[in-house]
Amino acid sequence: MREFEVPGRSVALGSQGMVATSNPQAALAGLDVLRSGGNAIDAAIAIAAMLAVVEPTQTGIGGDCFVLLKKPGQPPVALNGAGWAPKAIRVEALRDVGMSAIPAESVHAVTVPGSIRAWERLLADYGTRSFASLLLPAIAAAESGYNVTERLARDWGRQTAKMSATPEAKAVFLADGSAPRVGDRRSNPRLGKALRAIAAEGADAFYEGWIAEDIVAALRSRGSAMSLDDFADYQPEYVTPISAEYRGYQLWECPPSGQGIVALQIASMLNQFPLHELDPLSAERFHLQAEVSRVAYAQRDAMLCDPAFHPVDIDRLLSAQHIAGLLAQINPDRRIGDLLPADMPEHKDTVFISVVDADGTLVAFINSLFDDFGSGLVAPGSGVLLHNRGCGFVLEPGHPNVIAGRKRPMHTIIPALLTKDDEAVLSFGCTGGHFQPAGQLQVLSNILDYGMSVQQAIEHPRMFARGDSLELEQTVPPSVWEGLRRRGHRPTRTANPLGTCHAIWTDRQRGVLMGGSDGRRDGLAIGY
Numbered sequence: 001m002r003e004f005e006v007p008g009r010s011v012a013l014g015s016q017g018m019v020a021t022s023n024p025q026a027a028l029a030g031l032d033v034l035r036s037g038g039n040a041i042d043a044a045i046a047i048a049a050m051l052a053v054v055e056p057t058q059t060g061i062g063g064d065c066f067v068l069l070k071k072p073g074q075p076p077v078a079l080n081g082a083g084w085a086p087k088a089i090r091v092e093a094l095r096d097v098g099m100s101a102i103p104a105e106s107v108h109a110v111t112v113p114g115s116i117r118a119w120e121r122l123l124a125d126y127g128t129r130s131f132a133s134l135l136l137p138a139i140a141a142a143e144s145g146y147n148v149t150e151r152l153a154r155d156w157g158r159q160t161a162k163m164s165a166t167p168e169a170k171a172v173f174l175a176d177g178s179a180p181r182v183g184d185r186r187s188n189p190r191l192g193k194a195l196r197a198i199a200a201e202g203a204d205a206f207y208e209g210w211i212a213e214d215i216v217a218a219l220r221s222r223g224s225a226m227s228l229d230d231f232a233d234y235q236p237e238y239v240t241p242i243s244a245e246y247r248g249y250q251l252w253e254c255p256p257s258g259q260g261i262v263a264l265q266i267a268s269m270l271n272q273f274p275l276h277e278l279d280p281l282s283a284e285r286f287h288l289q290a291e292v293s294r295v296a297y298a299q300r301d302a303m304l305c306d307p308a309f310h311p312v313d314i315d316r317l318l319s320a321q322h323i324a325g326l327l328a329q330i331n332p333d334r335r336i337g338d339l340l341p342a343d344m345p346e347h348k349d350t351v352f353i354s355v356v357d358a359d360g361t362l363v364a365f366i367n368s369l370f371d372d373f374g375s376g377l378v379a380p381g382s383g384v385l386l387h388n389r390g391c392g393f394v395l396e397p398g399h400p401n402v403i404a405g406r407k408r409p410m411h412t413i414i415p416a417l418l419t420k421d422d423e424a425v426l427s428f429g430c431t432g433g434h435f436q437p438a439g440q441l442q443v444l445s446n447i448l449d450y451g452m453s454v455q456q457a458i459e460h461p462r463m464f465a466r467g468d469s470l471e472l473e474q475t476v477p478p479s480v481w482e483g484l485r486r487r488g489h490r491p492t493r494t495a496n497p498l499g500t501c502h503a504i505w506t507d508r509q510r511g512v513l514m515g516g517s518d519g520r521r522d523g524l525a526i527g528y
Contacts, residue, residue: 002456011455012515014527019043020354020502020515022058022431025146026050027517027524029137030355033129035528040357041069041127042134044365045119049138051351052115053191054146056173056385057155057372058431059351061194061206062215063387064114065367066254067122068241068415070424072360076417077126078241078254080408081118083111083234083389087405088225091395094403102391102403104371105162107222109388111409113206115367118236120203135199142192142383145185149522153182159372168218168378169385190383207231214381222377230406241417242314244268247448249425252417256304256312260414263437265296268323269330270441275449281461281476283483284332289445290465290489291330293438297466298339299326305400306408312400335488339467350413350431354504354525356513362427362506364415370433416440425506428454432499435464439499447505454503454516455525462498463491473498 002008012018017034019027029050030043038046044067052060065081094108102109123131148156157179163169172188173179180186197205205211212231219226243252244264251267253260269292278285303312316322329336350368368387375388392409394401401410412433418426426447430439439462446457461475471494472481484491497520504525505514515525 012525014513018513018527020525022521022523024524040355040363042129081114083114086225109391145187148180194382310400352429354427362424428503430499
């Protein structure tokens, strides 16, 4: 039980259903769906649509999504909703104009947004409601306005230069010449019009109708190779979830092109250390988690890609022999040298949705624009803000993750589920781009190694180690900083909170749902 004289939140409770996400208005939209008889997929889509309006720095219908779900008595299901690069793109053409990487605000960073077709596929296969009903709250918010929450106002204010770079973006997001303050109302009527079309006509309105024409024309006017066929031909893909054991539980992730395998490698390595014997807020624990993360990320940056273009040997990467080889690099008392990652841009902006319904179905759902406000490019007629997921590609010839036509980039967004004896017990995920695998295992270790509630696990101070970098949140005590320095680390203060996590734990024996939401954003976990 938490210390009630220390700032923090109590764990949310419910018995019939629960939602947890980064914005209260979106969480309530999902709860309304559950309370009116909808299921977890229905609620997740209603939340995702609302977040696309009320958290425009983080997500939108111009982005991608990945989903894990588990119904009682059935195996987990994974959907890859990542879009692909234009068929006509050529790495040689980008290199010929002097590019060594794809800039975050380049038109070439825009791949086909996968979200809307992914939502429709899930709804058709597992939902009970129509797009028309589930999108209504988001349409109302887009057309009539919503109040800007505190973290959203902070992030929006930091991107005024980016959103002033094009007249289309400025007209939608800086219409009065400045970013909103906390409590101000904002709207996007053009996006409301697009959502109404999707509600009436389904995903075809986005991929084959006037919305696609609006987006493709905007991209081509800036030199993109995108075509209407790239939109019309796109489909999401059901993929086989992958898993690894951690402390007697099974951790489930989506396979590549996502980076879920990194979380599984981290889990497999940490499983060999008695973390429960270490203080949860100690240099010893932070050092071990840092080194394990650094080793796993070095693996990722060398080989993770779209498996349709280059094989990714998942069985080998998760094998006991391979994990033992990775562990052999780790010294409990000293930092490893020379584990620099590939040169990849930072990206930190995503939303995560956790839902459990009355039938016991758990959903982990993540939707993203990649950077704050994605590419910063807005389609003028539809108000759709476009992601920049394509800057996750590399331009190095021969690299598994080199950009190519109809290829999906290495993807950072990863939902997660935890099972025990083949039944789901936890739906969770951490936003924050590269941070997500490391963040997931910090939260999971807090729960399983230290007995924290999901809310306590989320609130615990965080660190992120990758390559030559070790970032610590300001809540990490000085003794940990000093202990890490003695082990050869050079810790720095993170410029932003490290990710946001939302989670729901199901205690089936007691019939209780326990949810946590992250104060690093404006989130809410609420059940009934």
